[in-house]
Amino acid sequence: MNISVFSVAKKNLLSFVGFVLSTALLTIIQLPFGVSCCAWFALVPFVLAIVWIEKTRTAIFISYIISLVYWLVNIYWLGFSAPAGWIVFCFFLALYWPLLVVTLRYCFARKVPLWFALPILIVGTEALQGWFFKGFAWRFLTHSQFKNLELIQIADIFGAAGVSFIIAMVNGLIADLIIEFKQRHPPSLKLWRTGKGAEASAVAEAMADRQRHKEFSIFNLQFSIFSLVGIVLAVSILSTAILYGRYRIVQAADFVSPGPKIAVVQSNVAVKAGEETIPAEVSFIDMLLESRRSLAIEPNLIIWPETMVETVLSDDYLKLLGQDDTARIFHNALVRHANEGVYVLVGSFAAEAKVNDDNEIKLGAKYNAAFLYEPNQLTPRQNYNKIHLVPFGEYIPFKKSLPAFYKFMMALTPYDYDYTLDPGDKYTVFEMKAGEKKYRFGVMICYEDTLAKVARRYAYPKQIDWLVNISNDGWFVRQKGGKIIPSTELAQRAAISVFRAVENRIPIVRSVNTGISCYIDSLGRIHDDFLAGNLPGKAMDRIGVQGWFADQILIDRRITVFSRIGQRLEITCVICLIFTAFLSIYRSRNQKSEFRIQKSEIRLWTVNYEKQKFMYFCYNFVYRLLLFRGGC
Known part of the structure; x- marks a missing residue:
C-alpha cells in the first residue's frame, strides 16, 4: 500500500x-x-x-x-x-x-x-x-x-x-x-x-x-x-x-418585590393527530377539578395549558350557539369558576364566525389563543392570538407561492386535511388586579418561549410584570397501556425558558400539558418548592403527571441592556458567517479556475513538446536516410 x-x-x-x-x-x-x-x-x-x-x-x-x-x-x-x-x-x-x-x-x-x-x-x-x-x-x-x-x-x-x-x-x-x-x-x-x-x-x-x-x-x-x-x-x-x-x-x-400568588394546572394528555386519546369533556372536568383544588390557597390567577379547552371561545362564535353546545358549556363553567374570585387564563381557539345563507355557522380565520376569564364578567375581554406559528405543526408554508410543493409538504403532516391556523397580529398585554394593586403580564404560546424576540417585545419598554408560557407538549410523548411515557423534549423546553427570564429580568410561569410546569424567577432559577400543590416538589420531576401547584412570584423592576438593544451579537455573527461563506466559495472557484488554467497550460506545453519531438524525429529520419544514400 x-x-x-x-x-x-x-x-x-x-x-x-x-x-x-x-x-x-x-x-x-x-x-x-x-x-x-x-x-x-x-x-x-x-x-x-x-x-x-x-x-x-x-x-x-x-x-x-x-x-x-x-x-x-x-x-x-x-x-x-x-x-x-x-x-x-x-x-x-x-x-x-x-x-x-x-x-x-x-x-x-x-x-x-x-x-x-x-x-x-x-x-x-x-x-x-x-x-x-x-x-x-x-x-x-x-x-x-x-x-x-x-x-x-x-x-x-x-x-x-x-x-x-x-x-x-x-x-x-x-x-x-x-x-x-x-x-x-x-x-x-x-x-x-x-x-x-x-x-x-x-x-x-x-x-x-x-x-x-x-x-x-x-x-x-x-x-x-x-x-x-x-x-x-x-x-x-x-x-x-x-x-x-x-x-x-x-x-x-434591591429590585425584587413580592407579586401575586399564581396557581398552575398541569394536564397529562397524550395528543395524536386524528385521534381523541381522551374525550374533551373528560379532560376539561379533570382540569377544572385541579383548578378548584388550588382555590384553597386563594390564588390571584390560575393558568391552564395551551389548547386544552378544545373548542372556540370567541364571543361572536359563542353567541351563535345554544346553551347545550359543548363550547357554551365549557364557557359557562369557566365564567362560574372565575366568579369564585380568581382570574383564569386558559388555552383554547379563537375564530371569526358568521352564519351563511343556509343558516350554518362558518368559521373564518382561526387562531391558537389564550383567554383571560375575569371575576364578575360574562365574557373574556382579553385574549391573545398566537403570532409565531409552528411550520408544519400549525400551518403549511408555500400554499399560494408553490402549490405543488405545498401538496408534497401536506403529505408529510399527520393530518389528511388543511388544518392551517392564522397568525395573530398583536402582542396583548393582559391586565389584572390583586387586592389594590394592578399587574400586567404577557403570554407566549407553545414554542414562542424559544424565540428571544417574543419575550423582548413584551419586556421593553417594561410593559409587563411577568410572562406566562402555556404549551401543549402532549404531541411529544407516547402513551402505552394508559400510561404517559415522557420524552427528552419536556425538560429541554424548560431549560430554554430560563434564558428568556434572564435576558429581560422577567419571571416566567409555565403551564404545560404533560410537563414541565414551573416557576422561573428573573435570575433564571427554576423553583422546586411551592406554597401548595400536589405536583412533585422537584420541578424536573413534573413529567407525565397531572396536578397543580401555586407560588408567589417575585417581580423584578430592572430593565436590561438586552431588552434595549436586542440580538445585536447574533446579527453581527450571522453577517460574519455569511461573509466568510461567500469568501470561501469565491476562493474555491478561483482555485478551480487557476487549476484549469494550469491544466490547459500543461496540455499546451505537452502538445508543443510532442510537435517538437515529432519534427526532430522527421529531421533525424531524413538526415539518416541521406547519410545512408551518400554512403552507398
Missing part, C-alpha cells in the same frame, strides 16, 4: 472519529444527561477533524452524515407526531455542520486563530438555526448551562448567545493549543511495509513532514503569540462574566 494513500485514509478515519466524539459530547451536555462541564471541550474534536482532514468535500460529506444522525437521535420525539416531517426536518438541520466546515476551514487557512473564529461562526450558525423557517432554537451550547447561574447572567446584555460565545471561545482556544503542540511535536512515521520501495516512501513522507514543520516554524511563533492573547482574553472574559453574574445576583435583592 502506498504510504501517502494510507496517510490520507488514516486522517479521514481520525476525522470521522472526531466528528462522532463531538456528536456524543454535544448529546450528553444537554438534558436529560446534563453533563454541562463537557460543553467546554465538546467542539474540540469537531474542530480538529475539520482542520486535519485532507479534502473539504470529504469533510462536508462526513460532517453532514454525522450531523444527520445527531439530529435524528436527539429530536426523535418529533417523530411521534409527524414521522415523515421529522426525517425531512433533520435533513435540513444537518446542513449547518457543513456550513461550519466550509467557513472554519477558510478561517484556519487564513491563519485566523480558532479562539477568535469559532465563537463567531458558532453563534452565527445557532442564530441562523433559530431564525430560518420560523426558527428552531434548540440544543444550543448555552442551553447546557441553564443551571450555571453566575455565568448565564450575562444574557441580560448579550442574550443567550453570549454564553454560547464564551463556551465556543474556550473550545477554539483548546483546539489552537492542541494544533500548536502537534506542529511542534510531529509524530514519528512508522513503516507499514518493509522493503526498499516502502522505505523510500516513508523517508519521502518523513522529509515532507519535517519540511512542513520547518515551514510552520515562523507560523508557530506567530501563533504562539495569538494563543497567548487568546488565553488572556478567554480567562478575562470568563472571569468578568462570572463576576458580573455574582454582582447581578446580589443586586437582585
Whole structure:
C-alpha cells in the first residue's frame, strides 16, 4: 500500500472519529444527561477533524452524515407526531455542520486563530438555526448551562448567545493549543511495509513532514503569540462574566418585590393527530377539578395549558350557539369558576364566525389563543392570538407561492386535511388586579418561549410584570397501556425558558400539558418548592403527571441592556458567517479556475513538446536516410 494513500485514509478515519466524539459530547451536555462541564471541550474534536482532514468535500460529506444522525437521535420525539416531517426536518438541520466546515476551514487557512473564529461562526450558525423557517432554537451550547447561574447572567446584555460565545471561545482556544503542540511535536512515521520501495516512501513522507514543520516554524511563533492573547482574553472574559453574574445576583435583592400568588394546572394528555386519546369533556372536568383544588390557597390567577379547552371561545362564535353546545358549556363553567374570585387564563381557539345563507355557522380565520376569564364578567375581554406559528405543526408554508410543493409538504403532516391556523397580529398585554394593586403580564404560546424576540417585545419598554408560557407538549410523548411515557423534549423546553427570564429580568410561569410546569424567577432559577400543590416538589420531576401547584412570584423592576438593544451579537455573527461563506466559495472557484488554467497550460506545453519531438524525429529520419544514400 502506498504510504501517502494510507496517510490520507488514516486522517479521514481520525476525522470521522472526531466528528462522532463531538456528536456524543454535544448529546450528553444537554438534558436529560446534563453533563454541562463537557460543553467546554465538546467542539474540540469537531474542530480538529475539520482542520486535519485532507479534502473539504470529504469533510462536508462526513460532517453532514454525522450531523444527520445527531439530529435524528436527539429530536426523535418529533417523530411521534409527524414521522415523515421529522426525517425531512433533520435533513435540513444537518446542513449547518457543513456550513461550519466550509467557513472554519477558510478561517484556519487564513491563519485566523480558532479562539477568535469559532465563537463567531458558532453563534452565527445557532442564530441562523433559530431564525430560518420560523426558527428552531434548540440544543444550543448555552442551553447546557441553564443551571450555571453566575455565568448565564450575562444574557441580560448579550442574550443567550453570549454564553454560547464564551463556551465556543474556550473550545477554539483548546483546539489552537492542541494544533500548536502537534506542529511542534510531529509524530514519528512508522513503516507499514518493509522493503526498499516502502522505505523510500516513508523517508519521502518523513522529509515532507519535517519540511512542513520547518515551514510552520515562523507560523508557530506567530501563533504562539495569538494563543497567548487568546488565553488572556478567554480567562478575562470568563472571569468578568462570572463576576458580573455574582454582582447581578446580589443586586437582585434591591429590585425584587413580592407579586401575586399564581396557581398552575398541569394536564397529562397524550395528543395524536386524528385521534381523541381522551374525550374533551373528560379532560376539561379533570382540569377544572385541579383548578378548584388550588382555590384553597386563594390564588390571584390560575393558568391552564395551551389548547386544552378544545373548542372556540370567541364571543361572536359563542353567541351563535345554544346553551347545550359543548363550547357554551365549557364557557359557562369557566365564567362560574372565575366568579369564585380568581382570574383564569386558559388555552383554547379563537375564530371569526358568521352564519351563511343556509343558516350554518362558518368559521373564518382561526387562531391558537389564550383567554383571560375575569371575576364578575360574562365574557373574556382579553385574549391573545398566537403570532409565531409552528411550520408544519400549525400551518403549511408555500400554499399560494408553490402549490405543488405545498401538496408534497401536506403529505408529510399527520393530518389528511388543511388544518392551517392564522397568525395573530398583536402582542396583548393582559391586565389584572390583586387586592389594590394592578399587574400586567404577557403570554407566549407553545414554542414562542424559544424565540428571544417574543419575550423582548413584551419586556421593553417594561410593559409587563411577568410572562406566562402555556404549551401543549402532549404531541411529544407516547402513551402505552394508559400510561404517559415522557420524552427528552419536556425538560429541554424548560431549560430554554430560563434564558428568556434572564435576558429581560422577567419571571416566567409555565403551564404545560404533560410537563414541565414551573416557576422561573428573573435570575433564571427554576423553583422546586411551592406554597401548595400536589405536583412533585422537584420541578424536573413534573413529567407525565397531572396536578397543580401555586407560588408567589417575585417581580423584578430592572430593565436590561438586552431588552434595549436586542440580538445585536447574533446579527453581527450571522453577517460574519455569511461573509466568510461567500469568501470561501469565491476562493474555491478561483482555485478551480487557476487549476484549469494550469491544466490547459500543461496540455499546451505537452502538445508543443510532442510537435517538437515529432519534427526532430522527421529531421533525424531524413538526415539518416541521406547519410545512408551518400554512403552507398
